[in-house]
């Protein structure tokens with residue numbers, strides 16, 4: 001065994017590590033070119049009012065043929081490409097939202113994911129304000145979402161940036177809430193208005209009592225702090241029914257739709273109304 005670890009040290013990298021590093025370099029180069037050539041897309045996942053089934057918003061999710069967001073977003077963050085990528089997603093999402101509004105899909109909001117790396121750029125509020133102004137949108141139409149773990153590590157400059165965005169009238173939300181160990185003191189001081197319950201707690205809604213208890217606790221906390229709540233990762237009518245019963249107003253998930261290209265959004269205006277009879281059937285079970 002000693003011999004083996006000695007050999008490892010001489011080799012420096014295992015085959016697996018070397019393959020990972022090479023792939024990372026490849027993704028960086030391809031992503032840089034894809035951004036320049038306009039090869040990325042934004043897809044939109046519908047967000048539904050659980051009690052009426054109506055489409056109330058969409059979440060913008062970056063799409064690229066070469067890799068999943070789980071692979072290319074971290075590379076973009078490490079290399080700084082998240083700056084141009086994020087600005088492009090913002091410009092695209094606000095332009096698409098203005099187009100839906102013009103077609104009568106209103107009220108409708110768009111949520112855009114933001115990395116803390118973007119908040120560290122002092123020009124970020126200008127990037128956001130410019131996107132809104134170019135699309136001629138009111139700031140209340142836009143929600144910027146940061147993951148809970150990213151927010152917990154955010155420094156003073158990032159928090160200052162968030163406060164400026166909130167003062168502009170934009171909504172700021174915490175993504176994947178419940179997984180990032182935020183202290184309640186920290187939560188109280190953050191300039192956020194929306195909590196998005198992580199999908200790991202939605203999984204067992206209606207089947208695991210602990211998940212229902214956690215979602216219930218998050219809803220109480222949000223209510224006490226005057227925050228909006230949205231649930232992500234809803235896959236079954238039972239979960240949707242449980243959310244409605246717990247008083248969680250808005251949700252998104254494969255039950256209604258995955259993220260789809262922009263031109264498919266207008267057809268989704270009544271998306272959740274078809275799911276209601278199925279939810280009602282659960283109520284009778």
Ligand code: C2E
Pocket residue numbers: 045060061062068069070073086089113114115175176199232233234235252253254255258259
């Ligand atoms: P997120 O913001 O938490 O987005 C939700 C993810 O869950 C999306 O994965 C979505 O496709 C997936 N999802 C939605 N409904 C369901 C469901 O019912 N069940 C399951 N199992 N999954 C569901 P996606 O698109 O692969 O994105 C992954 C993450 O990448 C996002 O997590 C977000 O953190 C990040 N991301 C995506 N686009 C952007 C972007 O433009 N900028 C930044 N900074 N991050 C982005």
Ligand code: MG
Pocket residue numbers: 059113145175
């Ligand atoms: Mg998100």
Ligand code: MG
Pocket residue numbers: 175176196198232
């Ligand atoms: Mg999330």
Ligand code: MG
Pocket residue numbers: 176
């Ligand atoms: Mg997530």
